[in-house]
Amino acid sequence: MKSPLREYMKGLYLGIDTFKFLSSNCEYGEIRDLLTSTEKLYIEQKLRCEKKLEELGSKVPYSAGIKSRFSETVYELKNSLKKGGEEKLKDKAKEVLLASIKVSEEFLLEYDINDDIKEFIKVMIMEYKDKINEYN
Numbered sequence: 001m002k003s004p005l006r007e008y009m010k011g012l013y014l015g016i017d018t019f020k021f022l023s024s025n026c027e028y029g030e031i032r033d034l035l036t037s038t039e040k041l042y043i044e045q046k047l048r049c050e051k052k053l054e055e056l057g058s059k060v061p062y063s064a065g066i067k068s069r070f071s072e073t074v075y076e077l078k079n080s081l082k083k084g085g086e087e088k089l090k091d092k093a094k095e096v097l098l099a100s101i102k103v104s105e106e107f108l109l110e111y112d113i114n115d116d117i118k119e120f121i122k123v124m125i126m127e128y129k130d131k132i133n134e135y136n
Helices: 004-024 029-056 071-080 086-110 115-135
Strands: none
Touching: 004 029, 004 086, 004 115, 029 086, 029 115, 086 115
16 A cells, blocks of 8 residues: 655655756846755755655655646646746746645645645645745
């Protein structure tokens, strides 16, 4: 049986790749720093998920895999983003964070998970919301 948290973690890999892509397209110091700090947030979340999965005795995924709820968003993002201004990068970053919130909230509704995992995901949702505020 697949662990729901294992499936959730695949989206974190896409978040890491997306913010790495965004920051590589940024020539602005302050915004690039913000994009890089967002990438680091996803990396920290991935590490926490790995630890939680190990505690649960589940295998850790090492990529986003073929199926992912974030894949359409990332595909559109990569194809629509050209070297642009600071505001365009900020808008794209907020879109990805909002997508992360939406998918996380759907995850909480879709899967029958214990309270420990629910709280674990709720913390991530709050981190996404806090990070969006930094882009405003």
